[in-house]
Amino acid sequence: MTRLSTGGACSNHPSLLSIMNISAAPYWRDTFNCYLYPDTPKPEDLPIVCRDILLEYGQHIMKLGTLLFELLSEGLGLNPNHLKDMGCAEGLITLGHYYPACPEPHLTMGTTKHSDNDFLTVVLQDHIGGLQVLYEDKWIDVNPVPGALVVNIGDLLQLITNDRLKSVEHQVVANHVGPRISVACFFCTGARASSKLCGPIKELLSEDNPPKYRETSVADYVLYYRAKGLDGTSALSHYRI
């Protein structure tokens, strides 16, 4: 588990690598990350305060994600196991975010504009609000709904579906009210990714719809994304043919 401090620059998928990649990004938050799959941590390696709930929550999210990948596969006209068999549900990384109340929210951001560098993200947010998605060049509030989860398509799902599914750009604004707590679970093997190549799914391609992206490994993509940082630009364009 890695703990990151408020004001310290970190990518939204932090690791030691991203901690070292210090930039001027003044995020108004504290975040810890934890790889839950495929190498599930031993309970004693996790803080007592969240040990049981984190491991149990991870199991539920893994079940939910697996179902979502089946439904998405069917929606794409593929065999229900297609996305799972490609390894989309192989890894699960969770970030626990703590956004303190901010006296001058206009001077900072909770999390700057980005799209996620995974296949799919499941976000649990509390009642405070602050998450926004970019839609038709406007920031739209994703208002908290009790008991609801937010599901985002990540860059890697956009890449392998050749733009059929689009990753969403989003940000979190700082707030006078707080703290705000959110838990984001990323379907991705992250820095521990294998070097297996993934590219646009052949079954989705045709003469009229040639591949829009070159093949890459998840590891390569994640490292490129982290090196670039959350500068508001898309890492996907680097892989566009």
Ligand SMILES: O=C(O)CCC(=O)C(=O)O
């Ligand atoms: O805190 C949130 O609601 C979202 C955080 C986020 O976008 C991320 O961790 O990638």
Ligand SMILES: [Fe+2]
């Ligand atoms: Fe995100």
